[in-house]
Amino acid sequence: MRPAAAPDHAERPAGEVPDAAYLFDLGQRVRRIRAIRGMSRKVLAQVSGISERYIAQLEGGMGNVSIVLLRRIAAAVSMPVEDLVMDASDDWAAIRRMLRSAAPERIARARQILAGQGLPLDSHPQPIPPGRIALVGLRGAGKSTLGEIVAGRLGWKFLELNREIERSLGLSVTEIYKLYGQDGYRRLELASLREIVAGTTGPLLLATGGGIVAEPLSYELLLSSFHTIWVKTSPDEHMNRVREQGDLRPMANDSTAMQELVTILTNREPLYARAEAVVDTAGRSVEQSASDLAMAIATLRK
DSSP: OOOOOOOGGGGSOTTOOOHHHHHHHHHHHHHHHHHHTTOOHHHHHHHHTOOHHHHHHHHTTOOOOOHHHHHHHHHHTTSOHHHHHSOOOHHHHHHHHHHHHSOHHHHHHHHHHHTTOSSOTTOOOOOOOTTEEEEESOTTSSHHHHHHHHHHHHTOEEEEHHHHHHHHHTSOHHHHHHHHHHHHHHHHHHHHHHHHHHHOOSOEEEEOOGGGGGSHHHHHHHHHHSEEEEEEOOHHHHHHHHHHTTOOTTSTTOTTHHHHHHHHHHHHHHHHTTSSEEEEOTTOOHHHHHHHHHHHHHHHHO
C-alpha cells in the first residue's frame, strides 16, 4: 500500500506563504496597481496582449502565473516585475525607483545615512515656501477650474502640469499617450515637474494630473516641493464632469466605467490622503468650492 502523501505545509519552509494565499495576494496587487494607474481591465488587456478573462482570473487569485505573462503585466503598468511580485510597501517601491535614477555619489550618501553615518536622523529638509501650492485628485474634481479662479484672486501664477507637458512637445495628452504610452507620459510628467520646481519663482498654484500619485518619484518630488491639497468629489460627480469634458480616458467605451472609477478612487485614496488638506466639491457650487480652496490655502500659509 502506498504511503499517504504528506500535507503540503509539511514540505514548505517555515514562514513561507502557501501557494493559494500567495496567488491571491498577487492578484490583489495587480488589481490595486492597475487601479492606481487608472487602467480598466480591458485597457490592461489591450496594452499587455493578455486576455481580459485571464487578467480577471489572475486578480481573483486563480491564475496559473508564468513569469512571461507577469513580465507583460509589469510592462503594461510601467513597473519592474520584481516590484509586482514582492509584497513590499509603497515607500520601498519609491526608494527602488530613486536608486535607479540616482547618481553614484547620491547612492553613496544614502548608504552612509542608512548606516547611521553622515546626516543625523533628526535633521529636517528645507521648508516648503508658503506660496507653493499643488492640487491633487482625480480628474473631474475641479482642480483646474478652481485653481485658475483662486490663483487669479490671489494674484498668483497658475499652471496645469498636463498643459505644460503638452506645450513642451506641441502635442495633446491623448497624442502623447498614443505615441509614448503611459510609461513615456510619466517620464515626461516627471521632467516637466522638475523644470517647474527648479525654474519657477514667486507664488504658484499648480494643478496636477490625477495619475501623478501612481509614479513614486513624481509624487515624492511634489510632496517635498509643494504644500498639497486634495480636491475631491463623489464618484457620480467625477463621472458627470469627465463626460461633460468629453474625456473618459482610459475608460472610454467601457460599460463598467463607473465600477472602474470607484475602484480607482478606492485604491488611490491612501495616496491622495497624503496631501496636507482636503477640499470636497461634492454638492458645492463653483463659488463655494473656490472659497473653500482659498480658505485651505490660507490655512497652509500660516
